[in-house]
Amino acid sequence: xxPTRGAVVLAAGRNQHANWAASMHVLVSIKRCLRxxxxxxxxxxVYRSSPHATMVxxxxxxxxPGGDVVLxxxxxxxxxxxWKGYDWAPKSSENKEKKNDTSxxxxxxxxxxxIPEPVEDILDPDMPAPKRPSIDPGSGEHPRTVQNGNIxxxxxxxxxxxxxxxxxxxxxxxxKLNGTWKEATPHPFDRRYHLEASDWDPDALLILMQVxxxxxxxxxxxxxxxMLAKIAILVDYYGCHEIIEVLSTIWIDALKDQLPxxxxxxxxxxxxxxxxxxxxxxxxxxxxxxxxxxxxxIPTMDLPIRPIIIDLIDWRRQDAIGFILNALDDLLVSLRNxxxxxxxxxxxxxxxxxxxxxHEQNLLGLSEPYLGYGVNAxxxxxxxxxxxxxxxxxQRHPHNCTLLQLVESRLDSEFAKNKEGFxxxxxxxxxxxxxxxxxxxxxxxxxLSKGINxxxx
Numbered sequence: 001x002x003p004t005r006g007a008v009v010l011a012a013g014r015n016q017h018a019n020w021a022a023s024m025h026v027l028v029s030i031k032r033c034l035r036x037x038x039x040x041x042x043x044x045x046v047y048r049s050s051p052h053a054t055m056v057x058x059x060x061x062x063x064x065p066g067g068d069v070v071l072x073x074x075x076x077x078x079x080x081x082x083w084k085g086y087d088w089a090p091k092s093s094e095n096k097e098k099k100n101d102t103s104x105x106x107x108x109x110x111x112x113x114x115i116p117e118p119v120e121d122i123l124d125p126d127m128p129a130p131k132r133p134s135i136d137p138g139s140g141e142h143p144r145t146v147q148n149g150n151i152x153x154x155x156x157x158x159x160x161x162x163x164x165x166x167x168x169x170x171x172x173x174x175x176k177l178n179g180t181w182k183e184a185t186p187h188p189f190d191r192r193y194h195l196e197a198s199d200w201d202p203d204a205l206l207i208l209m210q211v212x213x214x215x216x217x218x219x220x221x222x223x224x225x226x227m228l229a230k231i232a233i234l235v236d237y238y239g240c241h242e243i244i245e246v247l248s249t250i251w252i253d254a255l256k257d258q259l260p261x262x263x264x265x266x267x268x269x270x271x272x273x274x275x276x277x278x279x280x281x282x283x284x285x286x287x288x289x290x291x292x293x294x295x296x297x298i299p300t301m302d303l304p305i306r307p308i309i310i311d312l313i314d315w316r317r318q319d320a321i322g323f324i325l326n327a328l329d330d331l332l333v334s335l336r337n338x339x340x341x342x343x344x345x346x347x348x349x350x351x352x353x354x355x356x357x358x359h360e361q362n363l364l365g366l367s368e369p370y371l372g373y374g375v376n377a378x379x380x381x382x383x384x385x386x387x388x389x390x391x392x393x394x395q396r397h398p399h400n401c402t403l404l405q406l407v408e409s410r411l412d413s414e415f416a417k418n419k420e421g422f423x424x425x426x427x428x429x430x431x432x433x434x435x436x437x438x439x440x441x442x443x444x445x446x447x448l449s450k451g452i453n454x455x456x457x
Contacts, residue, residue, distance in 0.1 A: 057155040061206055063213045064162040068186070069177070069193045071209075073157040078199035080230060081301040083265035157202050159209055163193055169212045170240040204230035212243055223251050225258070229269040229303070232276040236304040241277070248277045259285060263293035263374075265301070272303040280424050288421030291316045295374045308431040312422060318368050320375040320418040324382055325366055327410035328358060346401050353388050354403055375419060382407055 166173035176183045176195060183195050197205070204227060210218045223231070228251055235244050252273065259282075260266045267290060274283035290298055290313045297314045332354060334340035341347030358364050361381050366373070387402040 059155060059157040059202070060160065061158070061209070062160045063209050063215060064160060064165070067160040067162045068191070069159075069161040069163045069166060069195060070190075071159040071161055071195045071197060073159070073200055073202060073205060074196065074198045076155060076157055076200065076202040080201065080226075081265065081269060081303055083268075083301060084299065157205075159205070161209060162213060165213045169243040170238040172238045172240075200234060201227075201230040203227065204234055207231060208234050208238075208240070208244070211247060212240065219247065221250065222254050225255060225266055225269055225273070228252070228255070228273055232273050233304060236276045245277070249279075252277065252279055252282065256282065259289070261289060261293075263290055263295075263298060267293075268298060268301055268303065268305075271298075271309070272300075272305050275306070275309065275424070276304055278424060283424050283427075284421040286421070287313055288419070291320070291421065292375045292419060295377075296369075296371050306427070306431060308434055309427050312427060312430055314369065316418060316422070317375055318370055320415070321370045321373050321378055322368065323415050323418050324375075324378055324411070325363065327407065327415075328354070328363060328382070331406055331410060332358075340406055342401055346399060349388060349399075350401065350403055350406070354385070357385055357403075379411075382411075 163173075163177050167177055173195075175181075177193055178184060183193060186192055187194050207219055207223075207227075208231060210216075228248075231244070231248075235241055235248075259270060267286060270282070270286045271290065273279070274286050287309070294313065294317055297310055300310060331340060332351065335347045335351035335354065338344065338347050341350055355364075363378075363381075383404065385403040385407060387404070389398040
């Protein structure tokens with residue numbers, strides 16, 4: 001080359017080298033930042049084997065950078081604990097975006113800045129090279145960052161985890177990774193175990209995985225009732241009660257003053273929470289509110305609540321209402337035969353008033369299961385019974401005997417016992433008794449079918 005042209009080429013080469021070095025320095029800094037925060041949100045095209053390829057969003061949480069387990073969550077944010085007439089979906093897309101923005105990153109003052117543009121996966125020369133390929137070996141492109149944390153129905157959320165932590169914390173993962181399941185065999189390409197889950201809340205699953213792996217600085221110190229119930233479902237499903245015990249106590253203690261006083265969706269969430277985390281005092285308070293305020297068997301909303309608990313709540317509701325109705329029936333009989341009331345005229349006046357009020361309040365001729373009748377509501381009606389004002393010929397003031405006096409004398413301490421909740425131990429004993437009764441019934445049916453005569457009890 002001529003001397004002048006050669007100098008120009010050399011200068012251009014030096015400028016390109018300087019630009020490349022500067023870009024390299026920026027990308028290495030970005031990679032260090034992402035690794036330090038332990039999680040990156042990706043969006044990458046996945047080309048399926050079918051003729052019609054589709055684009056799938058991906059989100060990656062690197063809980064353990066050297067992990068050997070890839071847990072894939074499909075269909076995140078599925079409907080959760082749907083109460084009849086309750087709209088679980090967000091009211092607007094704007095609210096959904098705000099919720100996702102605040103819920104995906106859980107540690108205050110430590111949220112990494114979103115990366116605006118895709119970057120190439122350039123390794124830091126000072127960092128050791130990874131021993132395994134990337135999470136998704138099927139794509140030649142590197143994942144792209146999801147903007148604003150939007151999660152749609154087609155999103156797949158991946159967690160890079162440690163098998164040793166999972167096996168130690170959860171009997172479910174122990175069986176999956178050590179048994180004869182296909183998940184117990186590492187993938188031939190990346191030598192990682194691949195597990196799948198579906199329908200879980202991604203934030204709840206992220207919190208649980210962080211706790212299992214000891215990433216305690218990333219775990220929130222406060223959660224609301226909704227998130228706590230979602231975590232409780234995961235703990236019950238994966239059987240990792242011990243690893244979450246201390247944190248669950250902290251979370252529950254911060255929310256104990258917010259227990260609902262009526263039978264609604266939140267009360268059922270608390271019933272599930274107290275049951276899963278074995279909070280006996282809380283469980284007793286929740287069951288007491290449920291039996292006093294419910295008017296029928298409460299729905300479980302597919303939460304991990306044993307059927308015996310729902311039955312016990314409704315049985316005690318029926319017992320309490322039955323106690324009130326029996327007291328009123330006994331009072332009717334006593335007024336009718338003259339054993340209640342200070343005189344014949346008094347008995348007649350109160351008998352007519354009681355019969356009329358019970359008819360107006362639909363309290364005559366009721367039978368179990370008393371659907372539509374709550375304990376507190378029924379007691380409130382009864383304790384508000386009024387009496388007619390009447391006078392004896394020689395009196396200037398209304399007669400002193402009232403229905404309320406006679407009713408309250410019959411709602412004694414025995415009635416108060418019917419309004420108490422029950423403990424976890426009582427629920428467990430009732431469950432055992434029911435199972436034992438079913439076994440005896442089955443044995444009896446088998447004996448009858450074989451012509452065996454059992455002695456009468």
